[in-house]
Amino acid sequence: MMNFNIAMIPGDGIGPEVVEQTVLVLEKVGEIYNHKFNFKEALAGGCAIDEYGEPLPKKTIDICKESDAVLLGAIGGPKWDNLPGDRRPERALLGLRKALGLYANIRPAILFDQLKEACPLKPEIIGDGLDICIVRELTGGIYFGEKGRKDTELGQAAFDVEIYSEEEVRRIAKTAFDIARKRNKIVTNVDKANVLESSRLWRSVVEEVATDYPDVTLNHMYVDNASMQLVRNPKQFDVVVTTNMFGDILSDEASMITGSIGMLPSASLGEGNIGMYEPVHGSAPDIAGLDKANPMATILSAAMMLRYSFGLEKEADAIEKAVKKVLDDGYRTMDIINEGKKAVGTKEMGRLIIEALS
Numbered sequence: 455m456m457n458f459n460i461a462m463i464p465g466d467g468i469g470p471e472v473v474e475q476t477v478l479v480l481e482k483v484g485e486i487y488n489h490k491f492n493f494k495e496a497l498a499g500g501c502a503i504d505e506y507g508e509p510l511p512k513k514t515i516d517i518c519k520e521s522d523a524v525l526l527g528a529i530g531g532p533k534w535d536n537l538p539g540d541r542r543p544e545r546a547l548l549g550l551r552k553a554l555g556l557y558a559n560i561r562p563a564i565l566f567d568q569l570k571e572a573c574p575l576k577p578e579i580i581g582d583g584l585d586i587c588i589v590r591e592l593t594g595g596i597y598f599g600e601k602g603r604k605d606t607e608l609g610q611a612a613f614d615v616e617i618y619s620e621e622e623v624r625r626i627a628k629t630a631f632d633i634a635r636k637r638n639k640i641v642t643n644v645d646k647a648n649v650l651e652s653s654r655l656w657r658s659v660v661e662e663v664a665t666d667y668p669d670v671t672l673n674h675m676y677v678d679n680a681s682m683q684l685v686r687n688p689k690q691f692d693v694v695v696t697t698n699m700f701g702d703i704l705s706d707e708a709s710m711i712t713g714s715i716g717m718l719p720s721a722s723l724g725e726g727n728i729g730m731y732e733p734v735h736g737s738a739p740d741i742a743g744l745d746k747a748n749p750m751a752t753i754l755s756a757a758m759m760l761r762y763s764f765g766l767e768k769e770a771d772a773i774e775k776a777v778k779k780v781l782d783d784g785y786r787t788m789d790i791i792n793e794g795k796k797a798v799g800t801k802e803m804g805r806l807i808i809e810a811l812s
């Protein structure tokens with residue numbers, strides 16, 4: 455029997471609802487394949503502010519550092535929206551990513567055959583399917599550059615600095631090229647090198663890294679064009695590598711390729727051995743507590759955890775197969791519902807996936 459320690463951070467809003475189902479799925483996988491997943495719960499985000507007065511208590515970082523992987527739901531919500539920037543719940547996410555050195559955020563936007571009718575793109579654009587992997591830089595750029603406020607003649611001004619060092623770009627570019635090698639061998643670098651100096655450095659380093667990957671084709675695209683091309687002709691993309699903020703925005707856009715943001719999982723990897731796994735969506739305050747959230751993005755994130763952090767390939771496959779089986783059987787949460795399909799809530803969707811596993 456293999457033992458794995460997982461730090462579990464449900465967070466706020468729908469976070470606890472989707473994490474609850476994911477833990478049940480992992481427990482079932484453990485039962486079937488004879489692994490022991492030990493969950494240690496930790497608070498981060500708004501719930502940590504309420505309990506401890508800070509979004510990311512040291513205890514939470516310690517629990518994560520002592521684990522083999524981190525499973526996170528979502529963080530934030532209107533209750534904490536009026537707090538100053540450095541005390542907001544979202545700080546916890548940035549702090550965790552930094553503390554664990556998670557510079558590479560992998561966001562695979564895959565349209566399952568079963569969900570073609572849930573995707574808003576036309577059938578001729580979808581063709582035989584869509585599969586894009588967004589590789590987002592996660593611990594640098596404008597999220598972490600100098601920020602502040604100052605008085606000017608035009609009133610108060612505020613600034614956030616976009617800054618990247620060569621090494622920060624090099625390592626994320628390598629991640630993207632390594633992933634592309636295992637896929638269709640095309641990397642599209644997305645930047646704004648026609649305007650931003652940080653993008654010019656970014657692009658030159660990506661080009662330098664590309665010379666080590668002669669088997670991989672490198673294309674460059676400005677972010678404004680890329681956001682249009684993602685909808686116009688998504689098939690041209692294989693791996694997209696981009697900065698922290700561009701990646702945040704483009705991945706929400708790409709989530710519609712999967713049918714819904716409730717379907718898009720992510721893995722955050724980096725310097726150390728601890729990976730963090732979370733859905734791309736947020737705490738969805740509009741549906742929190744209503745048993746309406748789609749738990750699949752989080753459940754698919756757990757599959758990524760099994761694959762990347764634990765090397766449990768067949769167990770990860772089993773989760774993905776179970777998700778597809780439930781979709782095949784016509785069950786849908788409300789975000790992916792279509793005529794003729796059976797509407798279910800968060801808990802029922804979790805139960806069906808567990809049933810499909812066994």
Ligand SMILES: NC(=O)c1ccc[n+]([C@@H]2O[C@H](COP(=O)([O-])OP(=O)(O)OC[C@H]3O[C@@H](n4cnc5c(N)ncnc54)[C@H](O)[C@@H]3O)[C@@H](O)[C@H]2O)c1
Pocket residue numbers: 468472527528529530531532544547715716732733734735736737738739740741746747748749751789
């Ligand atoms: N990783 C994270 O923890 C994370 C990510 C994004 C946003 N946030 C935070 O979440 C809060 C809400 O942000 P937002 O409203 O901009 O984005 P959101 O992703 O929470 O919600 C956007 C829309 O998508 C829907 N949605 C999201 N997840 C869904 C799911 N699993 N199933 C069905 N529908 C789903 C919501 O109902 C909403 O209509 C904010 O405080 C934001 O900062 C956190």
Ligand SMILES: CC(C)[C@H](C(=O)O)[C@@H](O)C(=O)O
Pocket residue numbers: 530544547548702734736
């Ligand atoms: C909540 C926020 C800090 C976060 C980000 O911008 O990275 C979220 O939007 C995400 O995509 O994980």
Ligand SMILES: [Mg+2]
Pocket residue numbers: 702703706734
């Ligand atoms: Mg986001």
